[in-house]
Amino acid sequence: MTPRLDLTTDPVELTAALVDVPSVSGSEEQLADVVERALRTDAPGLEVVRSGNAVLARTNLGKRSRVVLAGHLDTVPINENLPVTRTGSGADEVLHGCGTVDMKGGDAVMLHLAATLDNPAHDLTFVFYDCEEVSADRNGLNRIESELPDWMDGDLAVVCEPSNAAVEAGCQGTLRVEVRTRGQRAHSARAWMGENAIHAAEPVLRRLSEHEPRTVDVDGLRFHEGLQAVGISGGVAGNVVPDECVVTVNHRFAPDTALEEAEERVRRIFDGFEVTVVDAARAAHPGLNEPATAELVAASGAEPVAKLGWTDVARFAARGMPAVNFGPGSPTLAHTQQENVAAGDVRHCAEVLRRALATS
Known part of the structure; x- marks a missing residue:
C-alpha cells in the first residue's frame, strides 16, 4: 500500500517516511506518486505539475523575486540498508539508511517548507526530479529544461544536496x-620493427606529474583545480608491440574559467x-554578491565554502542565476x-531556509 506523507510533520519524521519508499534510479514512480499526492493535499495553494517521475510545485504570489529549491528523488542501489533505522535520541538522534543523506533529508526539508512556509519573501519553486544518480543524459532536469524551462528560472537556486548544513557556493567545472x-604493431620478439604506443x-x-594546478579565489572562496590521469588503456596481446595507448585525464576547473578556456588549457598542456573531449560540464559561479544568496548565507550563521566538485547547481547557473548547495548531512557518507544523517542537521537546514525565505 502506498504510504501517505504528512508534510506538516517534523522534517525528521518526513525524512524517515521518504527513505522507506525505495526509489533507486529509474524506479522513482512510487515515490513521485507519494510526493505529488502530498503536495496536492497539504499545500493546496501551490501549482503542481508532473513530468515523468519528477514533481514540480510553485507559488504564484507576484513577488519581485523567485527562489528555486531542487532535490532528486532517486538513490543509488540499496545495499542491505533499508528500512530506515535510528540510533541515539533527542539532539543526538541519527537516521541510517539508503537515501538518508543523499538526499531524502534535503527533500524532506523542501517538502516541509512547501507546506508550512506562509507568505514567503520570494515566490518559490520546488523541483523534485528523477535519475540524478545515473548518467547525465538520463537526468530528469534535462527533460524539465526542455519541456518546462520556466520552472527552472529564478533569482537563486538552492540544491539541497548534503553540504554539512553549510552553504557550498558554486561548483567546479569538469572536463574529461x-x-x-x-x-606500429610488431611481434615483441622483434620489437625494433614496431613502435610502442604505451x-x-x-x-x-610526465606533463601531468609536473603540472601545478591553480588555486584561485572567486567571491572570496578558495577553489582548488586539478588535472589527473584517471585511466590508461593499451595493449593487444602478451607478445605484440601495441599500436595505441589512451590516457584518460580529468580536469577540474574553477568558476572563473569558461569551459572553452578549460579545453584550450588542456589542449595546450598536451600540445x-x-x-x-569525451565529457564536459561548465562551472557555476558562487554569486555571493547577489541579494538572495547573501540572505541565505546570513540566515545560515556560518561562512560559505567553495564546492569542490560538480553538482546540478551548474545547470541552474548556466541559466544566468546564482546557485548554491545547502542540505543536511555529510557528502562523504x-x-x-x-549512509546516515543527523536529525539535528535536518531540523537546522529547515530552520535556516525558513529564516532566509520568510517575510521578515
Whole structure:
C-alpha cells in the first residue's frame, strides 16, 4: 500500500517516511506518486505539475523575486540498508539508511517548507526530479529544461544536496579528455620493427606529474583545480608491440574559467598529442554578491565554502542565476552502506531556509 506523507510533520519524521519508499534510479514512480499526492493535499495553494517521475510545485504570489529549491528523488542501489533505522535520541538522534543523506533529508526539508512556509519573501519553486544518480543524459532536469524551462528560472537556486548544513557556493567545472598515442604493431620478439604506443605515453604522464594546478579565489572562496590521469588503456596481446595507448585525464576547473578556456588549457598542456573531449560540464559561479544568496548565507550563521566538485547547481547557473548547495548531512557518507544523517542537521537546514525565505 502506498504510504501517505504528512508534510506538516517534523522534517525528521518526513525524512524517515521518504527513505522507506525505495526509489533507486529509474524506479522513482512510487515515490513521485507519494510526493505529488502530498503536495496536492497539504499545500493546496501551490501549482503542481508532473513530468515523468519528477514533481514540480510553485507559488504564484507576484513577488519581485523567485527562489528555486531542487532535490532528486532517486538513490543509488540499496545495499542491505533499508528500512530506515535510528540510533541515539533527542539532539543526538541519527537516521541510517539508503537515501538518508543523499538526499531524502534535503527533500524532506523542501517538502516541509512547501507546506508550512506562509507568505514567503520570494515566490518559490520546488523541483523534485528523477535519475540524478545515473548518467547525465538520463537526468530528469534535462527533460524539465526542455519541456518546462520556466520552472527552472529564478533569482537563486538552492540544491539541497548534503553540504554539512553549510552553504557550498558554486561548483567546479569538469572536463574529461582522452590523450591518445599511436605506434606500429610488431611481434615483441622483434620489437625494433614496431613502435610502442604505451612507451610513447611517457611524456603525457610526465606533463601531468609536473603540472601545478591553480588555486584561485572567486567571491572570496578558495577553489582548488586539478588535472589527473584517471585511466590508461593499451595493449593487444602478451607478445605484440601495441599500436595505441589512451590516457584518460580529468580536469577540474574553477568558476572563473569558461569551459572553452578549460579545453584550450588542456589542449595546450598536451600540445603535440591527439586530444579528444569525451565529457564536459561548465562551472557555476558562487554569486555571493547577489541579494538572495547573501540572505541565505546570513540566515545560515556560518561562512560559505567553495564546492569542490560538480553538482546540478551548474545547470541552474548556466541559466544566468546564482546557485548554491545547502542540505543536511555529510557528502562523504553518500553511496555508502553506512549512509546516515543527523536529525539535528535536518531540523537546522529547515530552520535556516525558513529564516532566509520568510517575510521578515
